[in-house]
Amino acid sequence: MAQLALKRTWKGGGLVQTMLRTSATNFLMMVIATLTSIVTARMFGVVGKGELSAILFWPTLLAGLVGFGLPTSLIYNLKQSQAGGGELVRAGFLFQIPVSLVAGFVAWQGLPIWLADYPEPVVRAARWFTALMLPTILAANLVGALAQSMNRFNVYNGVRLYGPLFNLLGLLALWTAGQLSLVSAAAAFLATSSLVLVWSLYGMRDALRIDWFGGLRNTGAAKALFGYGSKVFGVELLGTLYSQFDKLVILSMLTAKELGLYTVVYALSRVFNVVQTAVSSVVFPRVTGLDNARIVDTVGRAFRLSLLVMAIVLAPSLLIGRFMMGLLFGEPFLEAEGAFYLLSVECIIGGGSWILASAFNAAGRPGLVLVRQAISLAATIGLFFVFTPLYGLNGIALALLIGAAIRLTVTLIAMRMAFGVKAGSLLFDKNDFGFLIERVRERGRRKGESGHAN
Secondary structure (H helix, E strand, C coil): CHHHHHHHHHHCCCHHHHHHHHHHHHHHHHHHHHHHHHHHHHHHHHHHHHHHHHHHHHHHHHHHHCCCCHHHHHHHHHHHCCCCHHHHHHHHHHHHHHHHHHHHHHHHHHHHHHCCCCCHHHHHHHHHHHHHHHHHHHHHHHHHHHHHHCCCHHHHHHHHHHHHHHHHHHHHHHHHCCCCCHHHHHHHHHHHHHHHHHHHHHHCCCCCCCCCCCCCCCHHHHHHHHHHHHHHHHHHHHHHHHHHHHHHHHHHHCCHHHHHHHHHHHHHHHHHHHHHHHHHHHHHHHHCCCCHHHHHHHHHHHHHHHHHHHHHHHHHHHHCHHHHHHHHHCHHHHHHHHHHHHHHHHHHHHHHHHHHHHHHHHCCCCHHHHHHHHHHHHHHHHHHHHHHHHHCHHHHHHHHHHHHHHHHHHHHHHHHHHHCCCHHHHHCCCHHHHHHHHHHHHHHHHHHHHHHHC
16 A cells, blocks of 8 residues: 555656656666766776766767757747747757757867877767767757656656666676777767667657648747747856866866866766756746746745755765775775865755756746856856866866855845845745645655555
8 A cells, every 4th residue: 555655656747746756867867877987987997987088078068059048948938838839849950950060060170179188099989979979969958858848757857867877788788798998988878879869759759740841830939949048048058168167177287087087076976966956857847937936936945955955965975985986986086085075065056056046047037047157157267277277176176166156146146136035035944844744744644545545
């Protein structure tokens, strides 16, 4: 009976149930990312890990630079029902085809310059991987957004989970067959990601049955898609730069060894962002279109509770962090333990601020997010060039931590300007405990009803 009640709760369509499932997906993704990081660190060593990261880095960066806010705009417009759904989807996909070709060509020409200090086989692998992987990522982002807007979180979570899972399995298969190399590893990542994209397209086939190459019948759809996309693109562009500029600094100022160390501790620190990432991805499509009071109430509670949960998890985890790094990755990676501690705190602060930022996008005011991103990015980039020469990887982590604190502070100020809500009420609300107690009681009542029914 208890199992039946748990199954019903897990499969429910409410906001809390969806967050639980997405949090579970994020947790599995974190586990898979950690395992992948362990496997690649053990297989390739510190320098080889850095060279592999240099190959895999560029498509993710370029996808953020040329996404033009279309995934977020697709969610917003489909939820608002401002234009035809099929026309929105078609416009988004067809626009990304020439964009990916142009960006891929630029990357092909520029990578030998950007990776001038890396061996020629690494540069060659990076060129092919970037040119082929970029359109795959852009298409997957649009499919994920379409799934979110239609509350098809099974597809959305599948896109995010199956890619890393199959990447890991591909690496293990290559290692077992004795064929593992930097080039074969990159090829495995490309092949498995493409398979997951095909699966997601099949899963959303009902929404994709449209006249793909017919004439443009609804210009309003394109205007709505690119209109809102242009508003959020600045925010997402700055977000991409904020999340990727640290690697650019390492590529330009440090060595493959430092990049290998950093990618390991950075991935390990993201474990503390599991709940907050789930909340951000679920809350935005759920609150879009609601009145401002409900948006603030829902987003504020999600921010406070997720921050509390992750802060509780953080304290004991940091105590055993050094031991786990040595055990999982090997002694050479302990050189970056200081950066791991700083990045773990930064992860929680930054994740919380993104939850709050979803309120602005949901209310149709992404410009405020753009302002806070610009301020924090300018500060962080400036600190990169100050701290990196002085402290190396610890300097990069410290700059990110200070930047996350600035971003959260600016977000709290913007919440008061936009919605008239004080920072204190966003940081603490005693009613949250009553909310949690009521949720526990409600779950207990459901279990009781299930027990009586059986």
